[in-house]
Amino acid sequence: MVKYCSDLTNRSSFIWKKHTLPPEPIAFRKISKRSQNQTVILKAAEKVFAEAGFAGATTQLIADVAGLPKANVHYYFKTKEELYRRVVYNIFDTWMEAASAFDTALGPKEALSRYIDTKMELARSHPYGSKVWAAEIMHGAPIIQDYLEGQLLDWSKDRGQHIERWIKNGEMDPIDPAHLLYLIWSTTQHYADFGHQIETLNGGQPYSDAQWKAAKRSVKTIILKGVGLTPD
C-alpha cells in the first residue's frame, strides 16, 4: 500500500480562503481527501460496531456519526463487511504493535510489567477497538481466524518459550505460560470491555487519572506477585 502522508495529518482543519493561499502539493491533496474521509469513517464505524455489534450497526448510523451521507460511506467502502474487516484489521495491528512491549530482552519483571502497562493504556485509549475485538472472537472469529492461527499463535509460542526459560532459570515461579497470558489479556481488556460495569460500580463516574493509575498498579501487583516476582 502506497502512503503519501500520515493519516494523522489533517490539513482540512484549517480554513483556506480561496486563492489567497498557495495550493497544497497535488499528490498530497489527492490522497488526503481519500485517507481523511476513510479515517473519519473508520473511526465512526469502530464506535458503532462496538456499541451495536456488526448486525446492529447500520451504515446509516455510521454515516451519521461520520457526518457524511450514507452513499458516501459506500463510495469508500463497498460493503458493510469490508468496512468491518478494515476496522478489525486495524485493531489487530494496534494490538500486535503493543505486543512488542513484551520485550523478552528485559527480565520477566520488566517485560511483564511493561506489557501490562501497555495493555492497560490500550484499554483506556482504545475501548471501542477492544469491544469490537471481543465481539469478533465471541462470534467465532469469522474475519480474523487466519491471524489468530498465524501471527497470534506465533507470538504466543515465542513468549511462552521465554517464560519457560525464565522459570527454568529460577527467575520466576513455575506456571503454564498460556494461562499467564490469558490472565493478562483478560484482566487488561476487562477495563475496556466491561468499562460500563466498572463505571456503574464506581458510582456512575468514569475513572479519573488517579484511578487508572491505581488500577494499573493493582493489576501489576497481583500478577507479578502471583508468579513470584516482587513488584516495586
Next chain:
Amino acid sequence: MVKYCSDLTNRSSFIWKKHTLPPEPIAFRKISKRSQNQTVILKAAEKVFAEAGFAGATTQLIADVAGLPKANVHYYFKTKEELYRRVVYNIFDTWMEAASAFDTALGPKEALSRYIDTKMELARSHPYGSKVWAAEIMHGAPIIQDYLEGQLLDWSKDRGQHIERWIKNGEMDPIDPAHLLYLIWSTTQHYADFGHQIETLNGGQPYSDAQWKAAKRSVKTIILKGVGLTPD
C-alpha cells in the same frame, strides 16, 4: 409466578403410547407444556444471541434451533426483546447464585479459592450465557442496568468490606478489593467469552478435563499468591 413443577422435569422425553398409559395429573401437564417449550426456546435463544448478537439473532433462527415454527416462538414470547430479557435475567440469576460461593465465613483463602472454582465451572458449563452477558455490558447494559446498580453493587460492596477486614487482620496482602474482583471476573469469564481464541491457540482442540483442571489450578495459583495467600 406460580410453579407446579420444576422446569428440569422433562416427562416428554418418554414416548407415551396412546391410551396405554395413565395420563399425567392435569395441573402438571398444563404447566409442563408451557414451561417445557419456554425452556427449549430460552436455551435456543441463549445460544443464538451469544453467537450472533441481539440484532444478528433472528427469531427464525432461534425457532429453527428450538425445533419449532417461528410463530410458536412468538406465541410464548411476544417480542424478541422480551425473549432477550428473559435470557439475560436467567444468566444474572445463575451468576448471583454462584456468587454465594464467595463465602466470607470461611477465610480469604477458602472463600477466594471456591469462588474462583465456581466461576471457572460456570465458564465451562454456561459459555453462551457468559457471552450474552459480555455483549449486554459492552452495549451499555440497556436491559440489566438496574440490576448492576442494585444487587451487583450491593454484593460487591459487601464482599469488598470483608476483603478489607481480612487485610486489616493481616490475613492477606493489601489490595483494592474492586480490582481483585475485576481480576477474578475477567479471568474466569475469559475462558468462556474467548473460548474460541483459547481453542485456536490450543491447536484447534477444545479443552479436555485435565486442561480445565490445570486452568483452574493456574488461575487460582496466580491470584492467591498475588494477594499473599499460599495456594495448596
Next chain:
DNA sequence: ATATTTTTTGACTATATGGTCAAGTATTGT
C-alpha cells in the same frame, strides 16, 4: 359427549436496511 381453553402453524404485512445509480459538483492534469 360437549364446551372451553390452549397450542400450533402457514401465510401475510409493514418496515428497516444494505446497496445501487445517475446526475451533479469539485478537483486535477495538460
Next chain:
DNA sequence: ACAATACTTGACCATATAGTCAAAAAATAT
C-alpha cells in the same frame, strides 16, 4: 481553457425480518 478524473448525494430498489392473524388441532374441563 478544457478534458478527465474523483467525489458527493438524493432517490431508488430488492430483500430480510419482526411481528400478526385466523383457522385448525390438541388438550382440558364439565
